[in-house]
Amino acid sequence: MMILDKKKLLKILMLMTVLLLPFSVNSTGSDLTSQYLTDSTVGFYQTNTCEFSFANFAINNLDNQKIIIKNDFSSSINCFGKVNGVDVINESYYVYIGTNLTINIVLQSLFWIILISFIPKDSDYKNQKKYLRLLFLSIFFSIQIFSENRFYEFYNKQFNESISLDNYFFLSLIAGYFLITILCNDIILSRSKSFINYFPFLFLIIGTFSSSNNNFFLVAISVYAVNNLTLERIKNNYSKLYLVLLIFWLLNNTKDYSFFDVDKLRGFVSSSNSNLSLIYWGILFYLFINGVEILVKKTTQQFNVIYFKNSLLISGSIILFLGLLGAKSTYFNFFNFYFLGQNKTGMNTFESVAGNTWRGFAASAEAIGEFYGVVIIIVLFLIWKTKKIKFLDIFLLLINCYGLYKANDISVLILLIFIFCYLTIIRIAKNKKINLTYFSIFGVVAFSILVGIFIYTNPGTSRDYNFLSENIIAESVKSSSYFTNDNPEIQNFLNNSNYLDIVKVDKKNNILSSSTIFLIERYNPNFNLPIVPNPTSSLSVLSTVINRTEKWAYFIAKYNPDPTQLLFGNGPMHFNNYYFGHKVANEEGLILPHSSLLDILIYFGLLGVGFVIYNVLRIVTHLRGNIFEIISIFLFVNFMKSDSFLYISSFLLFYIVLILSAKLSSEVYSNE
Amino acid sequence: MEIDISKLEEVCGSKPSNMEFILVGNDPNFVYQIDPSYQVKILYDAESNIINVNSWLECGNYVAGGWSDVLPGMINWERSILIIYSLLIVSYLIKDKLKDLLFR
Numbered sequence: 001m002m003i004l005d006k007k008k009l010l011k012i013l014m015l016m017t018v019l020l021l022p023f024s025v026n027s028t029g030s031d032l033t034s035q036y037l038t039d040s041t042v043g044f045y046q047t048n049t050c051e052f053s054f055a056n057f058a059i060n061n062l063d064n065q066k067i068i069i070k071n072d073f074s075s076s077i078n079c080f081g082k083v084n085g086v087d088v089i090n091e092s093y094y095v096y097i098g099t100n101l102t103i104n105i106v107l108q109s110l111f112w113i114i115l116i117s118f119i120p121k122d123s124d125y126k127n128q129k130k131y132l133r134l135l136f137l138s139i140f141f142s143i144q145i146f147s148e149n150r151f152y153e154f155y156n157k158q159f160n161e162s163i164s165l166d167n168y169f170f171l172s173l174i175a176g177y178f179l180i181t182i183l184c185n186d187i188i189l190s191r192s193k194s195f196i197n198y199f200p201f202l203f204l205i206i207g208t209f210s211s212s213n214n215n216f217f218l219v220a221i222s223v224y225a226v227n228n229l230t231l232e233r234i235k236n237n238y239s240k241l242y243l244v245l246l247i248f249w250l251l252n253n254t255k256d257y258s259f260f261d262v263d264k265l266r267g268f269v270s271s272s273n274s275n276l277s278l279i280y281w282g283i284l285f286y287l288f289i290n291g292v293e294i295l296v297k298k299t300t301q302q303f304n305v306i307y308f309k310n311s312l313l314i315s316g317s318i319i320l321f322l323g324l325l326g327a328k329s330t331y332f333n334f335f336n337f338y339f340l341g342q343n344k345t346g347m348n349t350f351e352s353v354a355g356n357t358w359r360g361f362a363a364s365a366e367a368i369g370e371f372y373g374v375v376i377i378i379v380l381f382l383i384w385k386t387k388k389i390k391f392l393d394i395f396l397l398l399i400n401c402y403g404l405y406k407a408n409d410i411s412v413l414i415l416l417i418f419i420f421c422y423l424t425i426i427r428i429a430k431n432k433k434i435n436l437t438y439f440s441i442f443g444v445v446a447f448s449i450l451v452g453i454f455i456y457t458n459p460g461t462s463r464d465y466n467f468l469s470e471n472i473i474a475e476s477v478k479s480s481s482y483f484t485n486d487n488p489e490i491q492n493f494l495n496n497s498n499y500l501d502i503v504k505v506d507k508k509n510n511i512l513s514s515s516t517i518f519l520i521e522r523y524n525p526n527f528n529l530p531i532v533p534n535p536t537s538s539l540s541v542l543s544t545v546i547n548r549t550e551k552w553a554y555f556i557a558k559y560n561p562d563p564t565q566l567l568f569g570n571g572p573m574h575f576n577n578y579y580f581g582h583k584v585a586n587e588e589g590l591i592l593p594h595s596s597l598l599d600i601l602i603y604f605g606l607l608g609v610g611f612v613i614y615n616v617l618r619i620v621t622h623l624r625g626n627i628f629e630i631i632s633i634f635l636f637v638n639f640m641k642s643d644s645f646l647y648i649s650s651f652l653l654f655y656i657v658l659i660l661s662a663k664l665s666s667e668v669y670s671n672e
Numbered sequence: 673m674e675i676d677i678s679k680l681e682e683v684c685g686s687k688p689s690n691m692e693f694i695l696v697g698n699d700p701n702f703v704y705q706i707d708p709s710y711q712v713k714i715l716y717d718a719e720s721n722i723i724n725v726n727s728w729l730e731c732g733n734y735v736a737g738g739w740s741d742v743l744p745g746m747i748n749w750e751r752s753i754l755i756i757y758s759l760l761i762v763s764y765l766i767k768d769k770l771k772d773l774l775f776r
Binding site for chain 2: 049
């Protein structure tokens with residue numbers, strides 16, 4: 001029997017206290033008792049707001065199937081954890097539970113810090129008590145309320161923008177952040193060497209603070225960065241280049257203020273294009289990137305692939321389990337959202353979105369599909385490598401496979417098959433001493449034939465090459481403002497594939513984006529290079545095959561950069577200039593580019609895209625057979641058609657795997 | 673009781689012309705219907721309790737009952753939290769010294 005020591009028992013007790021106590025305190029001095037929620041008691045709850053604790057309400061309504069628990073983001077402090085309103089919407093009762101920013105940041109952090117404290121401490125850790133730095137860091141994080149004032153005004157009714165000693169909203173935020181950073185410094189940093197083995201849990205605990213556009217792991221990694229950034233690193237060429245870029249982004253920033261609804265990107269994207277916000281995210285991104293790099297490089301020696309695999313398997317299984325639980329029970333859904341720091345509430349149904357995916361716990365089905373793909377690669381690689389199979393591993397692997405099945409990420413599945421074919425071929429070729437060139441040629445031909453068969457037999461894909469080759473520009477023109485209403489003239493040009501005439505007409509109207517015009521002009525070049533495929537046609541066919549035409553066409557219709565923006569982007573985490581820079585026909589909702597390369601293009605321009613492609617190509621051309629190199633390529637290919645770069649956990653997974661692929665020994669981590 | 677509609681309009685906006693204002697009082701059986709054309713408003717009572725109102729009728733009734741769109745005593749709650757956090761920070765920072773003092 002496992003015996004828990006006193007410290008662990010105390011931690012469990014603290015964890016339960018943080019989890020339950022704030023949601024169990026009724027309003028003082030009230031002699032009312034909570035009631036079962038029906039049509040007749042809706043009025044009772046609408047009148048008596050902020051009286052009953054969530055726990056009190058839940059006890060009386062556990063079996064009430066018509067209830068949907070919602071987070072009231074902008075509650076006052078004294079209404080925290082209490083029923084703060086009830087609405088009847090479509091036969092359901094929406095019950096709002098009060099939460100408040102100043103409480104959230106500390107309460108959620110406490111929960112996560114206590115969880116992390118279960119990891120054993122590093123034996124050689126020396127606490128760097130640089131509290132003055134932490135105080136400055138806390139002020140820095142609190143300044144976000146000024147740089148993104150519209151976001152915080154929306155989420156916090158206590159929002160106060162004045163800079164004075166009477167602004168207790170701002171001061172309490174600083175105090176809250178200071179408390180968190182001190183705890184991160186003492187508790188998390190003393191376990192930093194284990195981070196590399198446990199980071200897959202970031203897919204389980206996403207860490208976004210409720211009512212906030214910040215993330216706990218950004219705070220924790222920034223604390224690590226301010227403790228470990230050396231003067232040498234700050235003065236290196238990359239830092240200098242970044243500083244120059246930051247100044248450039250500031251100078252090039254548009255003067256038109258806009259508010260970007262962060263939606264499912266909350267905590268890892270800016271909601272404002274103000275200069276202060278650009279500086280804030282610019283500095284934060286620098287701390288984050290450097291913090292992670294220093295951390296991973298310093299702790300690669302502690303990397304243990306077995307622990308890593310266990311973290312992947314366990315977190316993947318819990319994600320699926322909690323996702324299903326959240327879909328079953330609205331109460332679990334609320335706690336999942338709040339205590340796991342989700343940026344979007346999990347699905348409250350088992351049904352798929354638009355009939356094809358179930359993202360359940362995650363904000364993006366693609367991101368969680370990629371994660372499950374990595375779990376499967378690592379587990380099967382280890383089984384292959386060690387030739388040992390544990391029953392528990394197989395059981396957990398099956399749960400993860402079910403997660404992938406629910407995410408319905410076909411590209412992950414195809415790539416998994418491709419990777420295992422590749423690994424098998426390499427192994428056979430090495431064992432039988434067969435020339436790899438023949439195998440490579442055979443592999444490429446076989447893969448091309450398979451793709452060809454897939455396209456030819458897929459009923460959703462057209463076999464008309466002309467249609468396929470111009471589909472993306474036709475869709476892009478259809479997404480433009482020309483089609484806000486019916487436009488017979490442009491429609492006629494489209495029907496006759498007369499794109500150059502559209503460009504001629506547009507010279508007067510100036511409605512099409514520069515990228516749409518660029519692609520049309522490449523589609524109708526002044527001269528054709530023999531054999532070389534037309535770039536627009538190639539892009540169009542590719543987008544059709546991977547089902548991205550609609551999304552990429554929307555991006556092309558919207559992306560209208562000036563030459564400097566095209567080269568250097570708009571700055572890290574800044575979507576505003578792209579999103580509000582050029583009007584298109586359908587402006588409703590958050591439509592992302594659906595390619596991380598396009599996301600990077602918006603943030604860092606061609607410079608950033610070139611940098612990423614260069615690093616991936618460097619891996620591909622120097623392939624040593626290291627499994628992490630293969631995972632990097634697997635993630636890169638998936639990132640081409642997903643927005644995973646915009647989610648902190650997926651971003652970290654790719655970034656860390658990229659560093660590991662360069663750092664880890666090929667002998668240990670190859671499949672030979 | 674006589675209700676001054678103009679006072680309600682100061683908080684809730686102009687009363688829709690086709691609407692008859694009635695005082696609901698504390699009738700727990702009454703359910704306010706959501707008016708999709710009405711922009712949700714947040715009202716506060718003297719104890720800083722918050723309510724989201726979804727129609728002019730609902731808003732008018734709450735305002736008639738003493739609720740307002742101005743948050744009262746906001747600073748006190750934020751100040752209380754500031755004091756609590758500050759005490760937690762100080763006690764955490766001096767915890768080692770406190771331990772020494774207590775167990776010496």
